[in-house]
Amino acid sequence: MLEALQYDFMRNALTAGVLASVACGIVGVYVVVKRIVFISGGIAHASFGGIGLGYFLGINPVLGALFFAVASALGMGLVSRRTRLPEDTAIGVFWVVGMALGILFVGLTPGYAPGLFTYLFGNILTVPGADLIIMLFLNVIIIVVVLSLYKEFLAISFDEEFSTVVGIPTERLYLLLLCLVALTVVVLIRVVGVILVIALLTIPAAAAKQFTYNLGKMMFLSVLFGIISVLCGLCLSYELDLASGATIVLFSVVLFLISFGFKRLCNRKHGLSLPPQ
Amino acid sequence: MKVASEELVSLRDVWVHYDNVAILEGINLSIEQGDFLGIIGPNGGGKTTLLKVILGLVQPSRGEVTVLGGAPEQNRKFIGYVAQHILFDHDFPISVWDVVLMGRNGKLGLIKRPSDDDKRLALKALEIVEMLDYKSRQIGRLSGGEQQRVFIARALVAEPKMLLLDEPTTGVDTHMQAEFYELLARLKHKMPIVLISHDISAVSIHVDKIACLNHQLYYHGSKEIGPEILEATYKCPVQMIAHGVPHRVLKEH
Numbered sequence: 001m002l003e004a005l006q007y008d009f010m011r012n013a014l015t016a017g018v019l020a021s022v023a024c025g026i027v028g029v030y031v032v033v034k035r036i037v038f039i040s041g042g043i044a045h046a047s048f049g050g051i052g053l054g055y056f057l058g059i060n061p062v063l064g065a066l067f068f069a070v071a072s073a074l075g076m077g078l079v080s081r082r083t084r085l086p087e088d089t090a091i092g093v094f095w096v097v098g099m100a101l102g103i104l105f106v107g108l109t110p111g112y113a114p115g116l117f118t119y120l121f122g123n124i125l126t127v128p129g130a131d132l133i134i135m136l137f138l139n140v141i142i143i144v145v146v147l148s149l150y151k152e153f154l155a156i157s158f159d160e161e162f163s164t165v166v167g168i169p170t171e172r173l174y175l176l177l178l179c180l181v182a183l184t185v186v187v188l189i190r191v192v193g194v195i196l197v198i199a200l201l202t203i204p205a206a207a208a209k210q211f212t213y214n215l216g217k218m219m220f221l222s223v224l225f226g227i228i229s230v231l232c233g234l235c236l237s238y239e240l241d242l243a244s245g246a247t248i249v250l251f252s253v254v255l256f257l258i259s260f261g262f263k264r265l266c267n268r269k270h271g272l273s274l275p276p277q
Numbered sequence: 278m279k280v281a282s283e284e285l286v287s288l289r290d291v292w293v294h295y296d297n298v299a300i301l302e303g304i305n306l307s308i309e310q311g312d313f314l315g316i317i318g319p320n321g322g323g324k325t326t327l328l329k330v331i332l333g334l335v336q337p338s339r340g341e342v343t344v345l346g347g348a349p350e351q352n353r354k355f356i357g358y359v360a361q362h363i364l365f366d367h368d369f370p371i372s373v374w375d376v377v378l379m380g381r382n383g384k385l386g387l388i389k390r391p392s393d394d395d396k397r398l399a400l401k402a403l404e405i406v407e408m409l410d411y412k413s414r415q416i417g418r419l420s421g422g423e424q425q426r427v428f429i430a431r432a433l434v435a436e437p438k439m440l441l442l443d444e445p446t447t448g449v450d451t452h453m454q455a456e457f458y459e460l461l462a463r464l465k466h467k468m469p470i471v472l473i474s475h476d477i478s479a480v481s482i483h484v485d486k487i488a489c490l491n492h493q494l495y496y497h498g499s500k501e502i503g504p505e506i507l508e509a510t511y512k513c514p515v516q517m518i519a520h521g522v523p524h525r526v527l528k529e530h
Contacts, residue, residue, distance in 0.1 A: 033366070033369060035366075083407035090330060095446075147298060148387075148388045149387065151378075151379075151382060151390070151391075152382065152387060153383075154371065154375065154379070155382055157371060158371055158376070158379070159360075159379070161334070161360060161430070162358065162360065162379070163333055163379075163382065164334065165334070165353050165354065165356070165358045166354050166379075166380065166382050166383035166435060167353070168382050168383060168387070169387075194327035209368065209370065211463065212374065213368070213370045213371070213415040214370055214372070215370045215371065218370050235515050
């Protein structure tokens, strides 16, 4: 495996893996604690519409995905807040409209669509250098926003109603958080594909949650678990010639099961089962 | 001679409809400095809606709501709000300290980190509710009553002009309820307190004024409410409650 590091594509893959882990580790924490897993899945799948549009217009599909991801994030956020439509219905609609538009656009594009499979299922081994720049740029935005608005995001994740009453702009902050999810989705598309993006947005964070009650530490651990999953998944897929995206995701699930099992064992030792009533 | 009390909150002919159904009908209410008001009434009678109208979280379909001389949306940050809190995620990664500091978010504004002054106020709030020893504990690891006290501290830390509590004793055992009302008794000298509860007996002992709400406000004034008022509010014959209660609470009949 180490001899593979001499290859460009391998070094790109590792960089992409680390960049993806940082984004999903940080944003994934909010997805898990604020319970916005479903809406995040909606953003991920809706972004496929942008990939199709990218093919159709002859631009980098990743940029199309970025546009669709942010638009659907804002759309779903606003529809559920401003109309009487229940949130899951709104999510369901955006989810499928995005996917369907993507399929339509790909069909309308003359010729065949190179790399379509990669956008759907990921292939960390084919990430081009240009995409790494985009990923790095998006990561910087995510880190700057989360660091500046740390206390605000914590407040709206814990208690939106109270936050509104004390006077912070809750709705706008929620929409901003959804936009961060959209940015993370785009960072993750090449690594695990649209279909499995939601996995890296939730599983490393869920595993980290087993070990700490501090949001900051949870982010740090979540990034670490993401990196471990990516590196080990990448190794395994390289050695055994397996689909890299899927291997990474399954590895993260194994890490999660170990974490969850470990936490339950600890609880049992301390005589804790259910929380105090 | 009656000295004019400063009016903090006023509701004039407030109606709230949801889907053409009237939840609140023609509410007239005035909350003044020195008030310790209990609002009682059956579930579904609009108690929480009344609270949300005061906080500007719900718009009235008719009538006027004034908070501290202005619109609720502008001045609600001066109200210390303690919701009927049910912790959904017992493992939410937040400590008591962080929950209380959250109350300073409005004063701090965006991006700014809490200063030493904010931290001093948080320590003071925790001291008032007697939860200082628990400040590093994760919020889910506390009992219902302890959590409630933390949320009161969170409301107090912003140095509010009044307190608004929604069903504050839900999930709190009777022993802790007595302590809770003692805490309120200490606070009422600093600011008006409005308390919403369906628990008539507990509320009626401790508060100074009672209002009965069942879509309409049936009574607002001192604590001497007779059975007719209670029956109108609860729409069913109410048994007179007497459990070591001072005579002035309920008129003899």
